[in-house]
Amino acid sequence: MRMVIDAEGVFDGTGPKLALGVLRYRSDDVVAVIDSAHSGRTARDRTADPRVPPVPVVDGLDAALRYRPDTFVVGISPMQSTLPAGLRGRILAAFEAKLDVVCGLHHQLGDDPELAAAADRAGRRIWDLRRPPQQDVQVGTGGRTHRPGSRTVLAVGSDCNAGKMTTMVELDREAARRGLSSRFVATGQTGILIAGDGVPADHVVADFLPTLLHQHVCAATDEHDLVFVEGQAALNHPWYSGVSLGLLHGAAPDALVLCHWAGARELGHLPLPIPPLPEVVAMNEAATRWGGGPAARVVAIALATGHLSESAAADALAEASEETGLPAVDVFRSGPAALLDAVLASGR
Structure with a gap:
């Protein structure tokens, strides 16, 4: 992946958690961070964290496209079940730019008719991080235990x-x-x-x-x-x-x-x-x-x-x-x- 992280309006140096976690632990995969309030700086400068790469903070998706991302990561983490104002438009713009979209919000993008249709038209993938694994679950351990010695x-x-x-x-x-x-x-x-x-x-x-x-x-x-x-x-x-x-x-x-x-x-x-x-x-x-x-x-x-x-x-x-x-x-x-x-x- 070549990820651009959308942290518009919230990249304050201490959060949001998803943006910081990805910058720290998938640093080689991040090419830019979006936050118009802090464009022109780097993510490392903004966080004062040496583990964060010095990728640019830019003022929007158009500027981020110069760094050739293939994935748009929704980096904000509001405590709400609906999409925050303005985010829908930014996600639609990401699909128009032929980017995959990764989202960890409670709102499942794949179940949103407008966004799912936009992804299909663009031939791009939605990864809803909060979507549970599709596997059969029956209450109880079924006799499974941890491997001895682990x-x-x-x-x-x-x-x-x-x-x-x-x-x-x-x-x-x-x-x-x-x-x-x-x-x-x-x-x-x-x-x-x-x-x-x-x-x-x-x-x-x-x-x-x-x-x-x-x-x-x-x-x-x-x-x-x-x-x-x-x-x-x-x-x-x-x-x-x-x-x-x-x-x-x-x-x-x-x-x-x-x-x-x-x-x-x-x-x-x-x-x-x-x-x-x-x-x-x-x-x-x-x-x-x-x-x-x-x-x-x-x-x-x-x-x-x-x-x-x-x-x-x-x-x-x-x-x-x-x-x-x-x-x-x-x-x-x-x-x-x-x-x-x-x-x-x-x-x-």
Whole structure:
């Protein structure tokens, strides 16, 4: 793919998540970012992130076409079920320019008569990242279990946007660098675009989510020794805890990594307190036993400290470790090596 990411009006340096995730983890495939408010800069300048490539930020699709993209990626992530104003026209323009379109919104482009017809006329493909896999699902495990000797690790969080996908991708890549057999299992739209497939947890019928994820995880353990499963949201979040619990039961993890935004005291979407980290650890460990699967322990804290100074980050990591009795690591500041060491040590 040669992707142009549409982040019109929202490429603020810290988001949107899908745009940043693709820029970090499929950097060789991105040729430009669209945001008219910041045209003339580069994505690296805008994010101040050395992992982001210095691709140009341009003011629209016409300018992006100079870089010969073949795929238009909807990079925005609004909390709504309909297409945001203006986006339909930009998607239609992408089809007119003979581009494939990738979209992770709740609105399924392939089910939209106008957009589906436009794609057919242009002979282009729609990839709805949130479209569940087309496979037969019957509630229950069907007797399938993880391959003996394999190890499945699930990221859980104290809130949304706590770094669960990033942590699992970084662990998978660190394992690959060491020559270990590993696989990242994605459960959200950004992870699916990075990995190429996965289970879009928030678009699977709730009754079938644990079973569908279990099938994917078991298939991954058949071929890999380490399986890193992307978690979603948080058990302590009243809007999204159902998805979190479905993933916890479906993954049947051997170990958990708790992801937390350093210094966060309230949920990002609601004025509700985040419980102390030991309580979050305990509730997730307890929930692994509800499904009849193996009891799993939180083996490390993945702490996001990018908004802090070096000294404040060091203090936050020390505090999290002291509070929980677990190693605390920021995979961006110090790399994922220590976090993977903790995961591997927990299985001995």
